[in-house]
Amino acid sequence: MEEPLIDQEVLRRLEQLAWISRKMSRGNLRGERRSRRRGLSAEFEDYRNYVPGDDLRFLDWKIYGRLERLFIKLFTAEEDLRLYVLLDVSRSMAFGEPEKLLYAKRVAAALGYISLSNMDTLAVESFAGKTLHAFGPCRGKGNAGRYFDFLSDLEIGEETSLYSTFRHFALTHRRRGIVVILSDFYDLAGYEEAFRQLFAGDFEVIALQILSPQEIHPDLEGDVKLVDVETGLTTDISMGERAMASYRKSLAVFSEELKSALLQRGGHYLLVSTEVPFDRLVMQVLRKRGLVR
Amino acid sequence: MSFLHPTAFLLALLLPGLVLLYFLKLKRPEVSVPSILLWQKVLEEMRVNSPFQRLRRSLLLLLQLVALSALILALAEPVRRGRTLAQESLLVLLDTSASMLTLETHGRTRLELAEDEARRLSEVLKGGGEMMLIGFDASARVLCPFTEKPSEIEDALRDVKGSHAGSRLGQALLLAQPIAITRSNPRIVVLSDGAFQTPEGVDLSVPVECVTVGEDRSNVALIGLDVRRSVKDRANVEMFVSLENFSPKAVSGAMTVKLDGRPLDRRTISISAGGRLSQVFKARWIEGGVVEVQLEVKDALPCDNKAWQVVPPLLQRNVLLVGERPSFVERALKACPDVKVRCVSSPVSQEEMQGFFMVVWDGVRSADQGFGHNIYLGCAPSEAEQAAALGKERQEAMIVDWDRRHSLNRFLDFDNLMVGRCRELQLPIGSEILLQADHGPLIGLYPDLYGQTLVTSFRPTESNWPLLVSFPLFLANCLNYFEEMDQRMSLRNMEVGRPIVVQGEADRAALLLPEGGRFSMSRSGEGTFTSSEVSRVGVYAVELDDEDPLFVAVNLFDSRESDLNVVEQPLIPGERVIHLEERKKLPYGLWKVFASLLAVLLAVEWTVYHRRWFV
Numbered sequence: 006m007e008e009p010l011i012d013q014e015v016l017r018r019l020e021q022l023a024w025i026s027r028k029m030s031r032g033n034l035r036g037e038r039r040s041r042r043r044g045l046s047a048e049f050e051d052y053r054n055y056v057p058g059d060d061l062r063f064l065d066w067k068i069y070g071r072l073e074r075l076f077i078k079l080f081t082a083e084e085d086l087r088l089y090v091l092l093d094v095s096r097s098m099a100f101g102e103p104e105k106l107l108y109a110k111r112v113a114a115a116l117g118y119i120s121l122s123n124m125d126t127l128a129v130e131s132f133a134g135k136t137l138h139a140f141g142p143c144r145g146k147g148n149a150g151r152y153f154d155f156l157s158d159l160e161i162g163e164e165t166s167l168y169s170t171f172r173h174f175a176l177t178h179r180r181r182g183i184v185v186i187l188s189d190f191y192d193l194a195g196y197e198e199a200f201r202q203l204f205a206g207d208f209e210v211i212a213l214q215i216l217s218p219q220e221i222h223p224d225l226e227g228d229v230k231l232v233d234v235e236t237g238l239t240t241d242i243s244m245g246e247r248a249m250a251s252y253r254k255s256l257a258v259f260s261e262e263l264k265s266a267l268l269q270r271g272g273h274y275l276l277v278s279t280e281v282p283f284d285r286l287v288m289q290v291l292r293k294r295g296l297v298r
Numbered sequence: 299m300s301f302l303h304p305t306a307f308l309l310a311l312l313l314p315g316l317v318l319l320y321f322l323k324l325k326r327p328e329v330s331v332p333s334i335l336l337w338q339k340v341l342e343e344m345r346v347n348s349p350f351q352r353l354r355r356s357l358l359l360l361l362q363l364v365a366l367s368a369l370i371l372a373l374a375e376p377v378r379r380g381r382t383l384a385q386e387s388l389l390v391l392l393d394t395s396a397s398m399l400t401l402e403t404h405g406r407t408r409l410e411l412a413e414d415e416a417r418r419l420s421e422v423l424k425g426g427g428e429m430m431l432i433g434f435d436a437s438a439r440v441l442c443p444f445t446e447k448p449s450e451i452e453d454a455l456r457d458v459k460g461s462h463a464g465s466r467l468g469q470a471l472l473l474a475q476p477i478a479i480t481r482s483n484p485r486i487v488v489l490s491d492g493a494f495q496t497p498e499g500v501d502l503s504v505p506v507e508c509v510t511v512g513e514d515r516s517n518v519a520l521i522g523l524d525v526r527r528s529v530k531d532r533a534n535v536e537m538f539v540s541l542e543n544f545s546p547k548a549v550s551g552a553m554t555v556k557l558d559g560r561p562l563d564r565r566t567i568s569i570s571a572g573g574r575l576s577q578v579f580k581a582r583w584i585e586g587g588v589v590e591v592q593l594e595v596k597d598a599l600p601c602d603n604k605a606w607q608v609v610p611p612l613l614q615r616n617v618l619l620v621g622e623r624p625s626f627v628e629r630a631l632k633a634c635p636d637v638k639v640r641c642v643s644s645p646v647s648q649e650e651m652q653g654f655f656m657v658v659w660d661g662v663r664s665a666d667q668g669f670g671h672n673i674y675l676g677c678a679p680s681e682a683e684q685a686a687a688l689g690k691e692r693q694e695a696m697i698v699d700w701d702r703r704h705s706l707n708r709f710l711d712f713d714n715l716m717v718g719r720c721r722e723l724q725l726p727i728g729s730e731i732l733l734q735a736d737h738g739p740l741i742g743l744y745p746d747l748y749g750q751t752l753v754t755s756f757r758p759t760e761s762n763w764p765l766l767v768s769f770p771l772f773l774a775n776c777l778n779y780f781e782e783m784d785q786r787m788s789l790r791n792m793e794v795g796r797p798i799v800v801q802g803e804a805d806r807a808a809l810l811l812p813e814g815g816r817f818s819m820s821r822s823g824e825g826t827f828t829s830s831e832v833s834r835v836g837v838y839a840v841e842l843d844d845e846d847p848l849f850v851a852v853n854l855f856d857s858r859e860s861d862l863n864v865v866e867q868p869l870i871p872g873e874r875v876i877h878l879e880e881r882k883k884l885p886y887g888l889w890k891v892f893a894s895l896l897a898v899l900l901a902v903e904w905t906v907y908h909r910r911w912f913v
Contacts, residue, residue: 100330100332189332191333191335193333193335220331223331227327228327229327230326230327230328231329231330231334232328232329232334233332233335234333235332235333236334238334239328240334240338241326242337242341251340252336252337252340255336255340255343258339259335
């Protein structure tokens with residue numbers, strides 16, 4: 006029997022968490038989190054003067070009786086939060102021990118479960134060269150089983166293309182929300198234009214760069230021919246102390262640039278090693294970053 | 299530069315192959331990575347940080363190409379032009395003189411160092427050249443004729459022995475130059491410490507390269523020994539010893555004098571730096587023998603620390619004077635020490651002339667002549683084929699010149715001599731002219747059957763000669779000169795390096811060497827016995843049949859040889875002289891250089907490859 010992505014104990018702890026969004030999103034459905042907008046919840050918030058055209062149902066007749074002035078009652082709006090999970094299933098995600106994709110699935114499962122537990126709307130898409138599979142949008146814990154099955158069934162795709170994926174996502178999802186991207190962000194075409202598409206849609210972007218220990222500390226020696234698992238491109242290199250130091254520096258620069266690109270636009274960035282247990286990532290690291298509570 | 303094995307350049311065909319191999323490098327193991335994105339940046343960064351990235355990119359290839367080129371050059375055996383050239387005819391002149399026996403600080407003689415250099419020069423034979431070895435000291439000799447076999451050069455070098463003789467490079471050049479000009483591409487190399495007299499008048503059309511061996515060394519030497527019988531009492535001998543310090547420091551030591559092996563005196567001596575010292579020893583010694591002087595100091599050259607001289611026994615000199623009495627001649631002869639003069643006015647019989655060392659014919663002519671030496675004053679000996687003759691009479695002879703180097707003219711000055719009447723003197727072939735007048739010789743000397751014959755074309759009384767001091771001195775010189783001739787003094791004390799030539803009626807002769815050994819002397823067509831040249835200092839003995847041995851003292855007495863400071867004197871002014879130590883630094887076979895380069899390149903390549911510096 007296939008091992009479940011998340012065991013019950015972890016699920017139980019995840020139910021105590023909730024997403025924190027810095028950008029209040031305008032949900033279509035009434036949710037369980039307060040909105041800045043005045044809405045139709047039962048919780049009174051304020052009064053304002055009546056202007057012609059206001060809904061007469063919200064006139065406060067008691068005040069009119071006392072003061073003979075028309076006031077409209079305002080109530081706190083309650084909106085639902087939309088969580089989008091973009092899961093990279095390109096070939097590069099099949100690398101590492103443990104496999105980066107499996108790790109990403111578990112993280113996606115945990116984050117999605119938090120959302121479902123809080124009656125937030127969850128939508129998940131897997132992508133490689135383009136969007137491959139989508140789940141949702143849906144709400145409520147009742148969808149958790151289907152969600153986990155969806156994740157488990159995801160398979161390795163082809164080459165990564167962040168731009169086309171994000172552009173397609175931005176065009177097809179008009180509602181704002183939190184977009185969690187689980188990827189290694191290895192795209193020879195770069196990620197700048199891709200992120201611009203997302204930020205243009207006013208999404209709150211959280212990027213988790215998932216790397217395996219074998220990528221952070223490659224165990225290579227001698228003269229080798231490196232083969233890109235996605236593109237099939239090769240390059241010859243003779244590994245030595247100098248080459249290794251240069252690689253570490255390049256990785257640091259790559260991650261730092263990725264982080265800067267996100268932070269400058271109000272996004273979030275987190276470099277995740279698959280060595281870190283996914284539940285610890287969600288319940289400690291994300292909580293410490295103020296992304297969940 | 300030329301190459302001994304140019305065919306090795308065929309290996310250059312391997313160079314394109316090496317480049318091909320470089321591009322067809324061994325297949326590298328493939329390793330899958332999630333993306334080569336970062337690795338491309340790694341490669342870019344490594345290249346950007348390399349100022350000579352193009353060079354470094356193919357550094358290993360360049361190293362391999364240079365290494366292969368070095369290997370090819372090493373195999374081709376390049377040689378420096380002017381040092382060792384293929385097809386060269388090399389004449390090596392090896393100095394074997396006394397100074398070359400100097401012991402250097404590392405325990406080897408200069409001669410051994412020069413031999414090593416000659417062996418290095420014989421590398422020319424590998425290139426198809428030829429080499430000739432000539433040894434020289436006082437004379438030059440071919441040690442090995444032109445050969446293409448290194449083994450023959452080695453054999454010749456093994457047989458080389460240093461001598462105690464002086465060095466005359468001119469002799470060697472006279473021998474080498476005519477041989478060299480018959481060869482194509484000749485070159486002459488002189489291996490010496492520079493202690494030779496710069497040759498003059500030698501043809502230097504073939505280039506001569508001087509290589510100096512050795513370092514400056516300290517030495518004290520005996521530079522002169524003169525033993526004479528005292529003028530006052532000929533039974534006494536006076537020994538004059540001269541020595542010189544060629545060192546930059548003062549030297550102390552001792553000096554011992556022996557007479558026939560018996561010690562006579564021993565003195566402590568001290569000579570200042572570069573100074574000279576003279577010592578005089580005296581002894582009563584009638585019987586004569588060998589005087590030996592030994593210098594007891596520590597220096598680098600032992601052969602000039604001993605000197606010998608043979609002193610003949612004291613002889614009674616009986617002289618017969620035939621002529622009118624009294625005469626100036628009689629008075630002058632009697633003034634000479636140890637001379638017994640018998641005067642007669644007319645010729646005596648031949649039997650009566652026996653036992654006289656010298657007969658003086660003062661204007662008296664006789665059919666007979668003495669059995670010793672004869673002096674004819676204003677007359678001529680009997681008419682014979684090989685005798686002087688007097689011709690017609692002449693008035694007033696003007697003195698033109700005289701032989702100042704001749705022993706008979708020693709201390710004499712004929713400037714004031716005036717001859718009133720004389721006759722024309724006709725001398726036999728081989729005569730020496732001692733005094734020359736405007737019309738011809740006035741005094742001549744020639745050997746005859748019994749001894750020396752001296753003839754003057756004028757009687758002393760017909761000139762002012764008896765009134766001059768030169769007259770008694772001349773007669774005294776005659777006595778001493780004829781005595782030295784009889785006692786073979788010129789043979790008894792000679793310079794090292796010259797052959798011993800002995801005249802005699804003996805059937806056979808042998809030479810006994812000072813260090814032991816006996817050699818037969820060859821007889822020449824002129825009735826003389828000749829030895830090969832004497833190469834060692836010491837006392838030799840010549841045995842003629844059953845006669846008593848004739849001792850010969852052989853000495854160096856050559857300041858140039860004893861001065862052990864290395865002189866770099868060029869044969870041609872301005873030409874550079876190369877010292878051996880400097881020359882050793884000059885590469886002969888340049889293949890060693892390229893082989894070393896190859897080794898270094900391989901080491902660098904190994905390091906670069908394994909440390910992955912630029913790859």
